[in-house]
Amino acid sequence: MDRSTAAPIRSLDEFAKRPPMKWSKHILGYLFLLPAVVIFFTFLWLPIGKGIVYSFYDIDFVKGDSFVGWANYTKIFKDAEVTVSAKNTLYYMMLGILIGFWVPILFAIAISEIRRFQGFVRVAAYLPFVVPLVVLYGLWKWLYDPVGPINAALEKLGFSQVLFLTDKAWSMISIVFMETWQSFGSAMLIYLAAIMSVPRDWYEAAEIDGAGVWKRIRHITLPAIKNQIILLFLLQLIATSQGFQTQFAMLDGGPNNSTLTYALLIQRYAFTRQDYGAASALGVLMFLVLGLLAVLQYRMSNKKEE
Amino acid sequence: MKTYDRGILSVYDLKKPGKRLVYYLMMLVVLIMACSMLYPMLIIFFNGLKLNTEVNSFPPTFLPSEWHFENYRTAWKYIELPLFARNTMFIFAGNMTITVIVLGLASFSLSRMNVPYKKAIGYFFLLTLFIPPTTYIIPNFVNLRDLGLINSFWALWLPAGANAFFLLLLKSFFDGIHMELFESARIDGASELRLFYQIAFPLSVPIFATLAIFVFATAWNDWYWPGLIMSSNDRYPLATAISKYVVNIRRLDINLRFAILSMVTMPPVLVFLLFQKYIIRGLNFGGIKG
Known part of the structure; x- marks a missing residue:
């Protein structure tokens, strides 16, 4: 006092x-x-x-580690599975872009135009992101079942049965589709926040100047979210290049190694073959490739803050 | 004066039949999307209430023809859910404590205190963001083994403090607190420790709430890594236990499987619906920071 x-x-x-x-x-x-x-x-x-x-050692938990020089590296370069897994990873990253990347952008633009129930749609879109991954695995194994609901719907529409998980041609696509379903909501909310912060007058001005709807999207909305697009693009590449958990949980890399990603192969080397040295060497190789992407992403996110 | 809000489309656009049609089509697509999000969510619960023969029938039904609530009782007894849920909460509590103490102090120091070589120390933390975790997942495992932490909760708790993203989140939050508050407290004779506990800490409750949600989501979701770390199954968190004993077991009746899955889905969905505001805020923040 x-x-x-x-x-x-x-x-x-x-x-x-x-x-x-x-x-x-x-x-x-x-x-x-x-x-x-x-x-x-x-x-x-x-x-x-x-x-x-x-990566230069043979790791043995019982007998102790011993130096082996470049042996781990020569071993992995000779392994055909490494090439297969690298190709699968690139395929997975590409599918992620083709199937998944544009979905949140499209829905963010569409949802920003909805006048009613916008909150409900947002929550609905985000909801799968909240569901534990293991539940999703259990759920989608059933949804993708040869006699599951998706095949039932396809049959009703007159298509033939698709073996989503056991057909080599479909397995990776099915996984990407499921992951898109699960996670597009979070990206969508980021785009939506950016779209909503665009001053409405800009659209008004553009319309008065005679710009059609498509032109307004092309010249106002998309440039407004350009930074987010580039950033999320890089983040998605970084995430998918390391992806293995879904492939492991749903199919364990099968059928016939069609979902064996590079990161999953690392796990196999370590925990199935107990070859921790070669697994570390695979990790070092991956780091050399991915470090570049991470630096790019950092420079992007720094640019964004200014 | 027009006070109503407009988006990309204006009321004039909507008067043209062609654009109107496209607009309604778009609404329909959004509606289909919302349904395709909600259908699988609801089917988890409904499948848990059906008879096993009904879940296996083709074409699958949406609502159960008979409601079998006793499935949940059977499912409850199938695995020791309370034990695994307790492990998960245990992991969450430990992770949160370590995160708050370790990263709270460090970010406060970096943001608000006068420390020489601050920049170098900052890089020591932030450079870890450049190294994708999968590339060192194996040495990480071997390292924990060398440290003798395998099959111990410490192997999950301690590394929880090594999160540069959370550090960044906290640091930029502390950066945003007005300097004057600290200055005036300093002039009044408060010590640095007191500044932290009586000003920084109470002000940062919202950011810790956001953090708590992230940490909770990780603890509830993470199944792979704890499965490697924990070698005895009575220490598995819920997610790991579910993946080992429910998702990958073919013998288990599908209706019971879904009953268990829906019990696991409920808590995070409730947390999400209750704390939406913090979650969305944290998310937008995360989006900007990468």
Whole structure:
């Protein structure tokens, strides 16, 4: 209450005795950083560094590690499955773009135009993203079943039965379709936020100048979300290039290795063949390719902030 | 003066029959999309209520012809759901604690405190964002094994603090708090620790709520990695247990499978519907930051 009496005036001697303010501040600042530094080092930098070291070793949990030079690398370069898996990964990334990438953009534009029930549609679109992945696997295995609902609908429309998961030609497409269904809502909300922040007057002005609907979308809406498009494009490439969990959970890389992605092969090397050295070598190779994409994405997201 | 809102389309556009038709077609597509989102969600619940013969019938039905609520009781007994759910909550609580303490302190220090070589330390954290996790997933596993953390919850808790994205999220939040608040508190004689607990912390409840949702989603969703780390099955989180004992077991009746799946779906869906605001905010934020 009465502050004037609370703090007695300190003598100059007292100030002189105190350690310099700056130094004690620094100590506390570093103390705050210390746990994070230790944890980032032990659980990120250390394994990252060890990955490079392990790629030159034969890892044996019982007998101990032994140096093998480039043997792991020559082994993986000779393995035909590595080529197959790299091709599958590229195919998976391409399908992700072809089937999935444009969907959220299209729906964001459409939903921004809806006057009623917009909130409901947003929630509906986002909902599958909330469902646990393992539930999705169980659900879609049933949906894709030869006698499941999708095939029932196809039959009603006069198409023949499609073996979504067991047909080599369909397996990867089915996985991409399922993932698009699951995750387009989150991307859609990001686009939607950007579209909604476009001043309405711009459309008004364009319309008065005689721009048709398509021209308004082409010259106002799309440029307004250009940064998001590029950013999400790169993020999707980074994510799909590492994808393996869906392929593993739904089909374990089958049928006939048609959904064996590069990252899934890494898991196989490590946990099926117990060849941790070669698996680390595969990881190093992947890093060399993907590091480039990540840097690109960083430069994009920095540009965005300005 | 026109006060109503317009989008890309104006009322004049909608008066032209051609554009009107396209607009209605578009609405129809959106409606179909919404249904195709909701149908599979609802079918998880309805399939859990059917008889097994009905789930297996062709063509599949949507609503159950008879409602068999006892399926849920049988499903409850099939695996120890409470045990696995407890493990998941245990993992979530630990992850959240570590995240808040470790990243809260670090981001506060980077954002608000006077630390020499701040930039270099920042890079030490943020460069990890450039390295795709899959490329070091194996050495990561071997590393945890070397540290003797396999089959321990610490193997999930401690690495939860090593998240540069969350660090960035918290740091830019602290950056946004007005400097004057801290200055005036400093002038009043508050220590740095007190600044953190009495100003920064209460102000950042919303950002921690957003963070909590992310951490919860990860804990509830993650099935692969905990399955590798935990070697004894009484430590599996729910997601791992479901994938091992429910999704990949062919013998299990499909109606029971769906009953279990719907019980697992319920909590996150409820959390989402309750905390929508924070989730969408965090999401937009994440979208901008990448």
